[in-house]
Amino acid sequence: MAQITLKNLAHSYLANPRTESDFALKEMDHVWQDGGAYALLGSSGCGKTTLLNIISGLLRPSQGRVLFGDRDVTDAETAARNIAQVFQFPVVYDTMTVRDNLAFPLRNRGMDAAYIKARVGQIAAMIGMESILDRKARGLTADAKQKISLGRGMVREDVNAILFDEPLTVIDPHMKWELRTQLKQLHREFGHTMIYVTHDQTEALTFADKVVVMYDGRVVQMGTPEDLFETPAHTFVGYFIGSPGMNLLPAEIHGNTAHLQGAAVPLGAAYGPITGRTQIGIRPEYAVLTAGNGLPITIKRVEDVGRHRIIRGDVAGSTVNVIAPEGMAVGADLTHVQFTPDRINVYADDWRVAPLGGAA
Amino acid sequence: MDKTQNNKAWFLVLPVLVVVAFSAIIPLMTVVNYSVNDTFGDNQFFWAGLEWFEEMVTSDRLHGALGRQILFSSIILAIEVPLGIYIALNMPKKGFWASVCLVLMALPLLIPFNVVGTIWQIFGRVDIGLLGHYLAELGVDYNYTNDPIDAWVTVIVMDVWHWTSLVALLCYAGLQSIPEAYYQAAKVDQASRWSVFRYIELPKMAGVLLIAVLLRFMDSFMIYTEPFVVTGGGPGNATTFLSIDLVKMAVGQFDLGPAAAFSIMYFLVILLVSWVFYTVMTNLDKEEGR
Structure with a gap:
């Protein structure tokens, strides 16, 4: 050995x-x-x-x-x-x-x-x-x-x-x-x-x-x-990895905020200046549908996979999947999606960028 | 529900019946007819019963030819099968040289039998033949026209030259169907070259090898043209195999009755040996699968 x-x-x-x-x-x-x-x-x-x-x-x-x-x-x-x-x-x-x-x-x-x-x-x-x-x-x-x-x-x-x-x-x-x-x-x-x-x-x-x-x-x-x-x-x-995989959205990063299509998304940590094509990535498990907070989402389809439901939606031209617990009602009032800030990863040219301050 | 019966449908089978009758049944029955009658031409037949068969079964001449035939088939199988396998194992697996080898190997198979005979007849001649002349120059006492051993060697080498390719090509096809992973696994398992042959290559070749052996047996057992062109069955009767003897009897001596009896027995022997051979080999295969 x-x-x-x-x-x-x-x-x-x-x-x-x-x-x-x-x-x-x-x-x-x-x-x-x-x-x-x-x-x-x-x-x-x-x-x-x-x-x-x-x-x-x-x-x-x-x-x-x-x-x-x-x-x-x-x-x-x-x-x-x-x-x-x-x-x-x-x-x-x-x-x-x-x-x-x-x-x-x-x-x-x-x-x-x-x-x-x-x-x-x-x-x-x-x-x-x-x-x-x-x-x-x-x-x-x-x-x-x-x-x-x-x-x-x-x-x-x-x-x-x-x-x-x-x-x-x-x-x-x-x-x-x-x-x-x-x-x-x-x-x-x-x-x-x-x-x-x-x-x-x-x-x-x-x-x-x-x-x-x-x-x-x-x-x-x-x-x-x-x-x-x-x-x-x-x-x-x-x-x-993951089913469905991570959501990726093109965004501009300034400090601890991501800007996409005019909306601001808070991040869990601050980032230095980034060059290249920047994206933020968020797992569907860490996205939640809300009645008014976060980014506007157009829901295309809801798939029931037994344990939970997968909501396939569209945010400013990018596909976003959200995982919703089984009991939750998906009504017409849920028009926005919110991301858990410290679960958001930032990517430049497809590679992950570490946040300032060394936090993982 | 009643099925519509239309007996006119039988007419559709008629063309096949006619073709088979004219190509196989009638000629074969003619031979059967000759074998149980005595005839002096002119379509006059005298019933002879099994007399010709008795004569043939006890004939020293036929025993001699059969013995030589069995010896010949055994020798060429013993040479061509291992040699063919050896060549197949050593041929390049892919690329330009694989194609070159395949073409070279296929060439002898494309030459008509009597041409092969003629090539070797001339090749081996002591006066003008490339082989015969240079063997004589080297001091080898070689002459296939008056030395039985030389005649045998020539006929066998010629057959090996002509037909080893068939065995090699069939084996090569069998080898090509072995996935690369088998060789890789053998490397990982530290198998020796012999083990790779014994446990991977040979089992995968077994099917095509059976066909190769069967084809070579049947062909060699019926061989006529090539030895006839080279030695004419001589010297003496040294290379007179069954077919050559049969033709001598039927066409040379016009002994149609004995020749017909001979033909039928010859046919049955080939059929029997091939059947035994095939059954034994396929049964072996099945038992292993159990």
Whole structure:
């Protein structure tokens, strides 16, 4: 087990990348703590899998170094890195039995038979496959196969890290929850570093201690689920995390007031002069409909999602969503929307601006 | 509700019946007819019963040809299948060179059988052939026209040259269908090169490999043109395979009765072996799936 450090890392699939847009992964420096459970979250094509394959050694980065602890493994083969990886689609050895599938990584490393037997038994119990250990893997359902893949990923105890590349895509929702819980439990028990790639925010937030959000080849934020929710570092994080995502409104910032379309919105803190395109961001959870205070809003639609209602509205040409509690009556008298001042974040060119005085 | 019965619909099947009758049933029945009769031409037939079959079953000549045929098919399968797999594994997976390889591999398959025979007939000649001449220069005593071993080697090398591509291309197609993740998983699991072949590549190729083996078996068991052009079945009877023998008997000696009996047995043997082969392989497949 080891801490994973990425130094000046960048990757391009082109032989001679020139501009920044040629890079699938933009230059980054990150440290992944030993024993952490990380979720790598982002939309399709943002470089999540590329980053994962660089860590596991399936891909050599165009520049920068990868360190496991103090050891530079940039040029080391996957096998030498002692990493486990589970892929998006089930990879099982069809002609082997379930037992042999699970034992395969251990046998290849020459572990002794008694240990293999015990360990395979343990893993089989965990993934609930004890009864079919002696069946051929061929002919099993896709989620059974994926469970075998997961089992094979977890069978080695001494791995540096376990990487999951959207492993639950093919598994049905009920099973998904169960397996995720097991992974979490396993993490607590053995303390492996785990990196879990997903584009599903629920999956990321429930699995990980730290969520790493990627956007367009960059890591835009690395933080706890709470950080991502309260203080998104980039408008993409605000939009991607939460349902619905953060409301963004173009505004001009003067001290502790935001001016938009002639109206003034009080902010929780004061800001210095800001250059670039400025926006304020507010979560729908922190917006309230009122009968006269705040900004005028035109309500377009009300969606009842069970626990609460989502009000889709329009404020001075920008879409604003508000979450209203279930019992609240949404009448024609509610014509304005008010934001909780200290929950408002300020963005310049999509990146969050810290307020003066160091308050978060 | 009563269904409308219109027996005139049977007429719609008639064209197919006619085509099949003229292309398969009638010719086959003619052969059957010849096999149980004795004839001296002029459409005069004398009933012979199973006499020709008895004669053929006990004939040393047929046993010899059958033995050589089985040996030939076994040898070329034993060479072409592993060689084809080996070539497929080592062909580039994509890019310019993959296309070049594919074209080169497909070329021998496009050459007509008798042309292949002619190419090798000339290629191997000691007086003017590129191969034969230079082998002689090197001091190798090679002459396919009077040495049975040389004749066999020539015929086998020619078949390998002509048909290994088929096995290789089929296997290559099988290999191309393996997702990259399998190889990546194997790397992560620290699988050896042999394990990758044994547990990933071979199982994925099994389906196409079955077809390749079946095709090569049937084709080699019926081989006629190429050895006929190169050696004419000689020296002596050394490369006289079943088809060549059959043609000698039917066309050369005009022994139509024995030849017809021979044909029917030949046909049944191929049918039987192919069927056994196919059943065994597909059953293996099913059992593994259980």
